[in-house]
Amino acid sequence: MDSGALATDWLPAYRAALRESFVPDVIWPGVGPADGGPVAGIDRRTDPEAWFHAVYSDTSLTTQWDDGCHTGPDRGNIPTCSNSQPAMxxxxxxxxxxxxxAEVLEVGTGTGWNAALLSERVGSENVTTIEFDPENAASAHARLDAAGYHPVAVVGDGSQGWPARAPYDRVLITASLRQVPADIVRQTRPGGIIVSPYATEYGGEAVVRLTVEEDGSASGPFVCSSAFMRLRQQRAYRTHVKTYLGGKPWPADGSRTTTSLSPADVADWLPMFAIGLQTEGMFPYPETLGGGRYTLWLRDTQVTSWASIDFVPGAKEFEVHQSGPRELWSELTAARAWWDGQGRPDFERFGLTVDPDGTSWAWLDSAEHPVPAVG
Structure with a gap:
């Protein structure tokens, strides 16, 4: 693999547990939550050459839309299951x-490929895999059986782990978290490792590698950026901006200021992640206006505060409106300024600690240097 992610010790598993054995007939290559526009699926039965090309490309393959409610050949609204990018x-x-x-727990069976790779490495008898979606679980279990792998395969709420087989030496979570479940930490033995995508409320995401300590806490660094579908039990359901405006036309009661910080400078994955580690209960939404213009909306999860920032290509100053007890744009600019002041650290300089009660906090370079909270 050109990325170098496929180390020599995983080559036997990769060659034995063929990806094609764990991919359904209809797939949508490279379609993620942020991709837009009409995208037709590739059907193995009508275009096997394109299907095999996609399967053996280093790209993610969406395999389900809208929790299975969408069944047509075109894309649905929200991708809800995939066969992840091999490099990831x-x-x-x-x-x-x-x-x-090693005793391994996988949270999120998906198509079954990860469970097969884990089984190839440590033996099926040492692998427990849990999937919330019954349809995905049934398909994955059938593929695993057909390929000769027989891990303990469970249908259930992965956020609760699977205590019947605990404690685990390793836990692999294949959906992004906003909060690491305390149950999973408790089910991992001291010295055990938990690897999971971790997303902030504001945006941005990275894979964290946590080591469980004797006191029941877990701590460790982020190791790379990522972009996974959210764990279903931790999905966010947003309130429309009209609710924030109180039924009045924009800008309602928002106070007007200007800023020299461009919305484009806080739109990339890394600064979003750094901002999200410092802020709480704030999320963005870009409303496209045409001609390269857009409005960046900020809202709080308590439905008390909002801000809008108008982006105009080539402008040096940008119009800001804010309303509510929280000045969300002010919080964002303070978070961005802290990140700038630290030398714009990459994902790998950040880390996460989870206390035994499930409370978590981020840090920079070491646990002795917590990321400050703004707001």
Missing amino acids: VFSMLAALDLQPG
Whole structure:
């Protein structure tokens, strides 16, 4: 693999657990939550050449839309299951540092490929995989059986782990979290490792590698950026901006200011992640206006405060409106300024600690340097 993510020790598993054995007939290559526009699926039965090309490309393959409610050949509204990008799969497997005989829990069976790779590495008898969606679970279990892998395959709420087989030496979570479940930390033995995508409320996401301590806490660094579908139990359901405006036309009661910080400078994955680690209960939404113009909306999850920032290409100053007890744009600019002041650290300089009660906090370079909270 050109990315180098497929290390030599995982080559036997990759060659034995063929990706094609864990991919359905209809797939949508490279379609993620942020992709727009009409995208037709590729059907193995009508275009096997394109299907095989996609399967053996280093790209993610969406395999389900809208929790299974969408069944047509075109894309649905929200991708809800995928066969992940191979480079990401093997980067996360490498972070697990799997040893022979390790007891492994996988949260999010998906199509079953990860469970097969884990089974190939440590033996099916040492792998427990749990999937919330019954349809995805049934398909994955059938594929695993057909390929000769027989892990303990469970249909259930992965955020609660699976205590019947605990404690685990390793836990692999294949959906992004906003909060690491305390149950999963408790089910991992001291010295055990948890690898999971972790997304902030504001945006941005990275894979975290946590080591569980004797006191029941877990701590560790982020190892790479990522973009996974959210764990279903932690999905966010947003209130329309009209509710924030109180039924009045924009800008309602918003106070007007200007800023020299461009909305474009806070739109990339890394600054979004850094801002999200410092803020709480704030999320963005870009409303496209045409001609390269857009409005960046900020809202709080308590439905008390909002801000809008108008982006105009080539402008040096940008119009801001804010309303509510929280000045969301002011919080964002303070968070961005802190990140700038630290030398714009990359994902790998950040880390996360989860206390035994499930409370978590981010840090920079070491746990002795917590990321400050703004707002």
